Amino acid sequence: MKIQIISLFPEIFKPILSTSMLRKAQQKGLVEFSYIDLRDYGIGPRKTVDDTPYGGGDGMLLMIEPLVGAIEAARVNDPDAMVILPTPRGKLYKQSDAKRLAANEKGLILVCPRYEGYDERVTNWVDQQYCIGNYILTGGELPAMIIIDSVVRLIPGVLGGEFSAEVESFQQDDKSIEFPQYTRPEDFKGMKVPKILLSGNHTNIQQWRDKHGV
Numbered sequence: 001m002k003i004q005i006i007s008l009f010p011e012i013f014k015p016i017l018s019t020s021m022l023r024k025a026q027q028k029g030l031v032e033f034s035y036i037d038l039r040d041y042g043i044g045p046r047k048t049v050d051d052t053p054y055g056g057g058d059g060m061l062l063m064i065e066p067l068v069g070a071i072e073a074a075r076v077n078d079p080d081a082m083v084i085l086p087t088p089r090g091k092l093y094k095q096s097d098a099k100r101l102a103a104n105e106k107g108l109i110l111v112c113p114r115y116e117g118y119d120e121r122v123t124n125w126v127d128q129q130y131c132i133g134n135y136i137l138t139g140g141e142l143p144a145m146i147i148i149d150s151v152v153r154l155i156p157g158v159l160g161g162e163f164s165a166e167v168e169s170f171q172q173d174d175k176s177i178e179f180p181q182y183t184r185p186e187d188f189k190g191m192k193v194p195k196i197l198l199s200g201n202h203t204n205i206q207q208w209r210d211k212h213g214v
Contacts, residue, residue, distance in 0.1 A: 059116025090129030
């Protein structure tokens with residue numbers, strides 16, 4: 001899967017996307033990350049990317065020209081890719097969305113807003129808008145990382161266990177939470193692992209897990 005990231009701060013991504021499972025996914029050739037610096041598509045000699053909003057108000061908005069220029073450049077690299085915009089105006093992002101994006105054979109282009117927002121007309125170049133929660137961040141980089149991580153880990157071959165991505169919380173979005181889990185030692189400061197998990201009776205263990213999951 002090709003994942004292209006459009007951002008004013010592409011350097012933010014590299015430490016995160018170069019560690020753990022995301023690094024292994026790249027080493028296995030399962031995902032390829034590339035970065036597009038929005039400033040390269042800025043206007044004029046100062047490479048301006050933002051301006052004041054029509055109608056007044058505080059803050060600056062990302063201008064339409066740099067955004068569209070960067071998206072179209074990304075489209076040249078991957079014409080069939082899906083363009084995703086993290087935004088409070090988007091659909092609430094859930095596990096089912098991560099599954100759908102991971103199963104999709106198309107690449108992804110993530111556009112990271114900044115400042116007070118963006119010129120709304122850019123949504124004509126966007127395939128899907130997602131909101132990762134009811135709170136505000138300083139930019140779209142962290143939401144983009146969350147989307148990337150949640151998708152890449154579901155690509156077959158990224159996680160170690162065959163069923164690692166199946167027995168997890170939120171497999172039915174907000175209707176399922178994984179059961180509690182324990183490992184050694186059996187007794188830590190008087191807090192003991194439930195005896196049923198030490199019994200070796202897989203039927204009873206599964207019943208316990210079904211009972212304690214949500």
